[in-house]
Amino acid sequence: MAEAYGWPEDLSDEHILFRLVALNKERAKEEARGHIRWLRPDYQNPEGRVAAKGKTEDMDLGVTAKVEKAPWPKTLPDQIAAVREALTEMGEATPDQIARRFMRARTTSVQPLLESLAALGQAELVGEDRYAA
Numbered sequence: 001m002a003e004a005y006g007w008p009e010d011l012s013d014e015h016i017l018f019r020l021v022a023l024n025k026e027r028a029k030e031e032a033r034g035h036i037r038w039l040r041p042d043y044q045n046p047e048g049r050v051a052a053k054g055k056t057e058d059m060d061l062g063v064t065a066k067v068e069k070a071p072w073p074k075t076l077p078d079q080i081a082a083v084r085e086a087l088t089e090m091g092e093a094t095p096d097q098i099a100r101r102f103m104r105a106r107t108t109s110v111q112p113l114l115e116s117l118a119a120l121g122q123a124e125l126v127g128e129d130r131y132a133a
Contacts, residue, residue, distance in 0.1 A: 072105040083113045087123055088133040
């Protein structure tokens with residue numbers, strides 16, 4: 001990989017990451033000015049059109065929806081109830097997917113709650129790390 005970018009072969013993973021982030025920022029600035037470096041121009045830009053500077057308003061970026069996260073309950077009984085309710089709504093989920101539905105919830109906090117619900121018969125382990133209501 002280093003050879004493709006003209007970098008020294010003996011870079012550490014950390015230095016490679018720093019260089020990739022810097023390169024990404026540089027390319028983003030170029031694209032904002034309308035300069036796009038096509039990897040395969042014959043396929044990606046066959047007409048050789050130049051990108052217009054800052055013309056994103058006509059792009060269909062789809063619907064943007066802001067997802068409101070519920071606060072993570074403070075007490076254990078409330079946390080269990082919240083995890084059970086989220087799992088019921090989702091039907092099937094991983095601890096990480098459930099944790100992402102709450103502000104400040106951690107996967108490491110949700111996992112034992114799901115295990116407890118499964119032990120009580122209120123949830124079912126359906127995969128290696130996936131639970132169903």
